Amino acid sequence: MSTAVVATPVVVAIDGPSGTGKSSTSKAVAARMGLRYLDTGAQYRAITWWMLNAGIDVDDPEAVAAAAGKPTIVSGTDPLAPTITVDGTDVAVPIRGQQVTGAVSAVSAVPEVRARITELQRSIAAGAAEGIVVEGRDIGTTVLPDADVKIFLTASPEVRAARRSAELAGRAGASAPTAQAGSDVAATQAALLRRDAADSQRKTSPLAKAADATEVDTSELTLEQVIECVVTLVEERGRRAR
Numbered sequence: 001m002s003t004a005v006v007a008t009p010v011v012v013a014i015d016g017p018s019g020t021g022k023s024s025t026s027k028a029v030a031a032r033m034g035l036r037y038l039d040t041g042a043q044y045r046a047i048t049w050w051m052l053n054a055g056i057d058v059d060d061p062e063a064v065a066a067a068a069g070k071p072t073i074v075s076g077t078d079p080l081a082p083t084i085t086v087d088g089t090d091v092a093v094p095i096r097g098q099q100v101t102g103a104v105s106a107v108s109a110v111p112e113v114r115a116r117i118t119e120l121q122r123s124i125a126a127g128a129a130e131g132i133v134v135e136g137r138d139i140g141t142t143v144l145p146d147a148d149v150k151i152f153l154t155a156s157p158e159v160r161a162a163r164r165s166a167e168l169a170g171r172a173g174a175s176a177p178t179a180q181a182g183s184d185v186a187a188t189q190a191a192l193l194r195r196d197a198a199d200s201q202r203k204t205s206p207l208a209k210a211a212d213a214t215e216v217d218t219s220e221l222t223l224e225q226v227i228e229c230v231v232t233l234v235e236e237r238g239r240r241a242r
């Protein structure tokens, strides 16, 4: 395992669809390189959780826009223990639930929500004196277009669905694979593809690869290989900058 510390603050943008390994890779790279870590998907999930809790119709963009400024979202950026709160409540667990996952694309498509969360993301990145790894859908294109290193992770829909299902099953405490697990993977894949389509087709700041991002297909790579690949890209950039 390589441990590397970069001398100057470096900003790393990691984008891609769900299940490509953004969170796992970003956390590990940040921890190894002494950088902060920001999960922007968690912020969109947090504002979605708040909207659902407040009884706002998430399919009504005007109602979502009108409420977008109300909740206070705070992200803790320690890669070894990232946190997320809404108005002081720890929402790390409920934001991963099905209700939020099913509503987050609609809420995050609303321009007023994106403006608010983007501003928050930029201020967190600007305040990270050690440098930061920021992961999401539009970091390289919109949030931090001047990021030092931009990575776009991909993987086949089959691989992504299998990873996500295993993760969900692990969380639910499931053990041996069953026939039910097969249909769960199919349902998970269909839900992932629906969310990809919504996130890629929205008008404001869609999921997209920045022209200057390095694409890494993680389908056939272990998590460790992906981490090493990103660490190498960050170190190469550090050498070029010196």
Ligand SMILES: Nc1ncnc2c1ncn2[C@@H]1O[C@H](COP(=O)(O)OP(=O)(O)O)[C@@H](O)[C@H]1O
Binding pocket: 016, 017, 018, 019, 020, 021, 022, 023, 024, 025, 163, 164, 166, 167, 218, 221, 222, 223, 224, 226
């Ligand atoms: N290269 C990989 N090989 C195998 N499993 C992986 C790989 N990358 C990530 N995973 C696993 O897949 C799941 C989803 O990864 P995650 O980092 O949450 O993806 P994303 O943030 O892109 O949605 C996690 O359980 C993670 O451990």
Ligand SMILES: Nc1ccn([C@H]2C[C@H](O)[C@@H](COP(=O)(O)OP(=O)(O)O)O2)c(=O)n1
Binding pocket: 017, 018, 019, 040, 041, 042, 044, 045, 104, 105, 108, 109, 135, 136, 137, 138, 139, 195, 199
């Ligand atoms: N920068 C971002 C990050 C996430 N989003 C939206 C779109 C995504 O479907 C949701 C949830 O993102 P998240 O990264 O938590 O999703 P996964 O964990 O990869 O399934 O938030 C966004 O619009 N822009």
